[in-house]
Amino acid sequence: MADVSGDGFSGPGTGLLDEYDASRAYDEVFEPDGSVRSAYTRIVERFRDLGVTELRRLEKLVAEEFRRQGITFTVYSEEEGTERIWPMDLFPRLIAAAEWDELARGLSQRVAALNCFLADFYNGDGEALADGVVPRWLVVSSQGFERNAVGIRVPHNAHCNIAGIDVVRGADGRYRVLEDNLRNPSGISYVVENRAAMAKVCTWLFDDHAVQPAEQYAPMLRTTLESMAPDGRDSPHIVVLTPGIFNSAYFEHAFLARSMGVELVEGRDLVVDDHTVYSRTIEGLVRVDVIYRRIDDDFLDPVSFRPDSALGVPGLLGALRAGNVSVCNALGNGVVDDKAVYPYVGDLIRYYLGAEPIIDNVTTYMMWDPEQRAEALNRLDELVAKPVGESGGTGVLIGPHATEQELAAARSQIEAEPREWIVQELVQLSTLPAFADDRLESRHLDLRPFILTGETTEVFPGGLTRVAMRRGSLIVNSSKGGGSKDTWVLAHDSP
Amino acid sequence: MRLGISYRMHFRYSEPVTESQNEVRVRPRDDEHQRVLSYQLTSRPVLNLLSVLDYWDTVVEHVGLRSSHTELELLAEAQVETAPRSTPSVAPDPSTLTEEDFRSAHLEYLVPSQHVGWASGDVVEQRAASAVAGAESVPKMVLAVVADVRAALLYRQDSTDIGVTLPELIDGGAGVCQDFAHLALGMLRSVGVPARYVSGYLFAADETALDADQGDLVSVQTHAWIEVAVPGWGWWALDPTNGGEAGERHVVIGCGRDYGDVPPVRGVFTGSGVAVVDAEVLISRQTGFAPAQPVSKPSAPLSVPTPVRTSDRQQQAAQQQ
Numbered sequence: 001m002a003d004v005s006g007d008g009f010s011g012p013g014t015g016l017l018d019e020y021d022a023s024r025a026y027d028e029v030f031e032p033d034g035s036v037r038s039a040y041t042r043i044v045e046r047f048r049d050l051g052v053t054e055l056r057r058l059e060k061l062v063a064e065e066f067r068r069q070g071i072t073f074t075v076y077s078e079e080e081g082t083e084r085i086w087p088m089d090l091f092p093r094l095i096a097a098a099e100w101d102e103l104a105r106g107l108s109q110r111v112a113a114l115n116c117f118l119a120d121f122y123n124g125d126g127e128a129l130a131d132g133v134v135p136r137w138l139v140v141s142s143q144g145f146e147r148n149a150v151g152i153r154v155p156h157n158a159h160c161n162i163a164g165i166d167v168v169r170g171a172d173g174r175y176r177v178l179e180d181n182l183r184n185p186s187g188i189s190y191v192v193e194n195r196a197a198m199a200k201v202c203t204w205l206f207d208d209h210a211v212q213p214a215e216q217y218a219p220m221l222r223t224t225l226e227s228m229a230p231d232g233r234d235s236p237h238i239v240v241l242t243p244g245i246f247n248s249a250y251f252e253h254a255f256l257a258r259s260m261g262v263e264l265v266e267g268r269d270l271v272v273d274d275h276t277v278y279s280r281t282i283e284g285l286v287r288v289d290v291i292y293r294r295i296d297d298d299f300l301d302p303v304s305f306r307p308d309s310a311l312g313v314p315g316l317l318g319a320l321r322a323g324n325v326s327v328c329n330a331l332g333n334g335v336v337d338d339k340a341v342y343p344y345v346g347d348l349i350r351y352y353l354g355a356e357p358i359i360d361n362v363t364t365y366m367m368w369d370p371e372q373r374a375e376a377l378n379r380l381d382e383l384v385a386k387p388v389g390e391s392g393g394t395g396v397l398i399g400p401h402a403t404e405q406e407l408a409a410a411r412s413q414i415e416a417e418p419r420e421w422i423v424q425e426l427v428q429l430s431t432l433p434a435f436a437d438d439r440l441e442s443r444h445l446d447l448r449p450f451i452l453t454g455e456t457t458e459v460f461p462g463g464l465t466r467v468a469m470r471r472g473s474l475i476v477n478s479s480k481g482g483g484s485k486d487t488w489v490l491a492h493d494s495p
Numbered sequence: 496m497r498l499g500i501s502y503r504m505h506f507r508y509s510e511p512v513t514e515s516q517n518e519v520r521v522r523p524r525d526d527e528h529q530r531v532l533s534y535q536l537t538s539r540p541v542l543n544l545l546s547v548l549d550y551w552d553t554v555v556e557h558v559g560l561r562s563s564h565t566e567l568e569l570l571a572e573a574q575v576e577t578a579p580r581s582t583p584s585v586a587p588d589p590s591t592l593t594e595e596d597f598r599s600a601h602l603e604y605l606v607p608s609q610h611v612g613w614a615s616g617d618v619v620e621q622r623a624a625s626a627v628a629g630a631e632s633v634p635k636m637v638l639a640v641v642a643d644v645r646a647a648l649l650y651r652q653d654s655t656d657i658g659v660t661l662p663e664l665i666d667g668g669a670g671v672c673q674d675f676a677h678l679a680l681g682m683l684r685s686v687g688v689p690a691r692y693v694s695g696y697l698f699a700a701d702e703t704a705l706d707a708d709q710g711d712l713v714s715v716q717t718h719a720w721i722e723v724a725v726p727g728w729g730w731w732a733l734d735p736t737n738g739g740e741a742g743e744r745h746v747v748i749g750c751g752r753d754y755g756d757v758p759p760v761r762g763v764f765t766g767s768g769v770a771v772v773d774a775e776v777l778i779s780r781q782t783g784f785a786p787a788q789p790v791s792k793p794s795a796p797l798s799v800p801t802p803v804r805t806s807d808r809q810q811q812a813a814q815q816q
Contacts, residue, residue: 137599141606147550147756184814246811268805272516273561275545295814302763302803303516310804311811314763315516318557321547 015048016055016440017433024442024472025428026173028093039096039490042208047091052438058090059435061201071193074248075479087483088194089434090202093445093465094209097493103167103175103449104459106358109349111163111451114182114336116352118159122149122332133351134344138368141419142341143389144183144334146297148304152320152331155228156455159330162221162292163451164188164463167359169430176362176427178446180342181391182333184294187464188450189252192217192259194486210491212461218259220452220460221292225260227454228326229289236289238262239279241270243295243311253294267295272315275322290326297331339388339422340366363425367418376423377411384424385410393477400426429474432485434467444468446476447487461489496743497532497781498698502571502717503774504760506800510768514561515800517762520694521571521717522546522554523746532574539568551756553749558762569760574781577743580732583725586632591726592687601689601724608752610673611680611692612660619661622647623682636688637723637733644679644735650703657754657798672702673754675735676719680753689724691750693732694757698744698778703737712779717759722750762800770800 022030029040036044063085066072072083095103120128121139129136139145164185166178195214199206222238229236242253244266257264263279270288271278278285293300299309301316319325335341343364346357365376365383376383380399387395397410414421433440449463465485466476476482502521523531536544536556545557560567591597598605613619626643630636651669659667661681664674676692683690697718720734720741732741751757764770 135599137602140602150550151548243811243814244808246808247814248812249814271514271561272559274543275557275559299810299814302801303518303761307761307763307801308804309810310807311814314514314765314803315557315559318516318518318545318559321557322545 016050017048020433020440021442024431026169026171026430027442028430028432039094046205055435058201062088062197065197065200073478086190089467089483089485091433091440092486092488093432094488094490097490100489107165107449107451107459108457109353109358110165111160111453111457113349113352115157115159115453117348118333119157128351133347134341138340139335142335142338144338146332148317149332153323154330155326158453160333161224161228161328161453164448165451166446166448168427168446170427176360178362180336182336183329186249186252187448188217189255190484191462191464194484198486212489212491217460220458222260224452224454225290225292225328228328230323230326233289237286238290239265239288241265241291241293241295267311267313270313272313272319275318275324277319277325288325290328292328339386340419362427365423367414367421367423373418380407380411384426386422388420388422393475441471444474462487496577498575498577498746499779499781500573500696501777504569505773506567507771508565508768510766511563511565512764512766513563515567515762515764517558517760519556519558519569519760520553520748520757521759523573523575524749528580529575529577529746532576534573536569536571551749551751553757575746577746579743580741582740583634583728583731585728586634587726589633589636592633597726603752604689604691605684609755610677610753613681613685617662618665619681620685623685627686633725640682641679641733641735641738644675645738648675650736672719672736676721677753679721679735683723691722692753693720693722693750694748696746696776696778715776717776758798761798763803764800765803772799
């Protein structure tokens with residue numbers, strides 16, 4: 001169990017935090033000198049008082065709660081998906097009020113610029129491309145560029161209504177954006193359920209803190225979706241469109257529909273008549289104004305996209321082109337999720353908003369630039385290589401953990417298809433105590449906040465904190481052994 | 496040349512269907528070489544059609560029918576005035592194709608697309624490379640490729656399906672106008688010439704021989720040809736099916752990367768059974784009196800509506816972020 005980093009800090013006192021090693025990276029709880037950061041003072045006190053037996057008991061209660069409610073996630077292996085109980089670690093992540101305000105401003109700014117870009121690109125004159133902010137060839141060659149989205153009117157120019165922006169905190173303690181998810185980001189249901197379980201099992205933990213509520217997500221989302229109704233229709237009819245029960249996020253789709261009080265539908269429950277979308281209900285056909293869809297662009301309408309789609313609604317594109325319905329998120333946001341566009345987001349913020357980015361990107365090398373490529377391939381063993389079209393960690397090569405063969409293979413893949421790769425500096429994700437091996441050990445984590453944009457933009461306080469449950473691991477994806485934490489945004493900083 | 500075009504599409508279903516949804520791209524476009532004097536799309540039964548411009552600036556009309564039916568008829572009628580098209584007045588050196596700005600501006604027409612696929616070193620690229628070897632200008636490269644496509648393929652009705660790949664085409668040695676166009680596009684792009692697909696109408700009884708006497712009224716199908724970007728000059732229209740340039744007899748509907756961007760009709764229906772589409776284009780020259788009987792009737796493959804699929808576990812599982 002020895003830690004390789006040597007000069008490990010051990011927390012004072014006795015108990016679960018005795019051998020805590022905060023030296024691996026920026027630690028969210030402990031300063032480098034071992035003192036506790038002020039936001040965590042009470043939490044650390046509470047956890048010092050707990051014994052292993054008590055923590056184990058609480059963990060069981062949480063797991064039991066999730067099991068009872070059917071809160072699971074799916075691990076895809078070979079062909080079949082396997083359901084597992086959602087893993088949540090009991091030590092919460094806290095974000096101080098002032099720190100959150102800054103982060104939220106940065107997230108709003110980023111999503112605002114990305115929405116400007118999408119509106120400019122799909123419905124405007126393509127000014128950012130004409131002015132060379134993003135190379136035209138790069139965008140035109142993007143797999144995420146949806147030509148059918150061109151010309152579809154989008155209320156408030158809000159192309160991305162629900163964004164999940166993954167942020168990490170590096171060794172210098174600064175937040176940075178790791179990845180933009182503007183198509184169908186998932187995870188918010190776990191955020192709400194984590195809070196419900198914590199509030200039930202560890203009620204006493206909340207006594208000392210004013211924590212921003214998590215249950216406000218559904219009303220926030222509903223307000224956002226309502227504002228997207230075509231022509232400002234009053235009391236719009238909203239539906240959540242799911243691929244179906246075999247989708248790993250089906251639980252979330254059902255959860256969102258239920259908590260917003262709207263219908264959960266599959267493609268076959270909707271029908272298009274005279275370029276208008278209707279839902280088949282027991283009262284007959286009811287016009288649909290807003291579709292919160294959780295299926296990919298390609299599958300939305302078998303007439304205009306993939307003809308073999310069994311998930312979509314025939315004629316939906318016609319209804320969109322007629323301006324009779326809104327689809328959220330809008331078509332074509334994949335062009336921004338293309339990691340080849342990510343390095344330009346800072347410039348897009350400067351271009352559209354005339355401001356410096358509040359949150360920076362992780363330092364990124366564009367493989368289609370010969371000089372940057374040469375430099376990055378030279379140091380690939382220290383860096384991280386990512387395919388531009390994947391998400392959720394698929395195909396990522398972490399240089400320091402890769403074999404010579406893997407590095408050589410990645411180099412030749414990058415040389416062969418430079419448009420398809422970015423290379424980034426490795427971020428030592430920040431750490432937080434997590435319960436493992438009968439004590440609290442430091443584990444790396446990230447954060448996916450959710451940003452909602454309709455007529456206005458709101459940032460949901462907190463987000464999904466994912467944590468790598470293996471010591472030293474930087475992989476936080478739940479499908480690869482990651483866990484989660486309840487994320488508390490404090491309402492104010494002074495106690 | 497003033498041409499009257501009448502395009503009739505007759506959808507028939509072997510069993511009654513409860514719904515059919517289609518996209519139709521049949522309206523001639525307005526551009527510097529042709530002017531649309533009148534255009535109308537009508538349906539039987541009468542439907543409220545939605546007409547919009549798509550990304551490629553082609554008029555697309557959405558046609559949906561949601562009641563039990565066994566047939567649906569669409570009739571597009573247009574009057575178009577066409578003008579001759581010009582031949583490149585310049586003969587830029589092949590090296591001009593590699594200029595960064597030129598390539599970037601035409602990127603979509605330089606890379607493989609759904610129906611225009613080739614790979615490094617495959618038969619398409621090899622054939623193109625040897626066809627253009629020694630050509631001292633871009634127009635000469637283009638003419639060499641078009642000639643080679645005509646050497647590779649015989650024109651034969653019903654010889655291919657829409658999903659055929661370029662190597663399969665070369666292997667089969669025969670095709671229709673779409674195939675001639677797709678093969679020419681693949682070969683041209685593989686040697687760096689930006690090339691796009693054109694869907695339209697050709698006023699000719701025999702689309703393989705433009706200089707033959709065509710009469711004044713023909714019964715045909717929609718036609719396909721190509722346009723190539725000549726550096727410093729612009730788009731040059733050629734018709735690989737007959738080896739000539741596109742001219743007054745060619746009426747453009749729209750352009751795209753390949754057939755998939757400008758199909759005359761594309762759709763699905765809900766119900767069992769199969770769909771058949773009978774389509775016929777009548778084109779008349781509107782000067783003298785038209786003869787009573789049209790001559791000839793070639794046919795090109797057309798996408799047939801497919802039944803809507805209703806369940807797929809793999810597809811459900813695949814959507815996530």
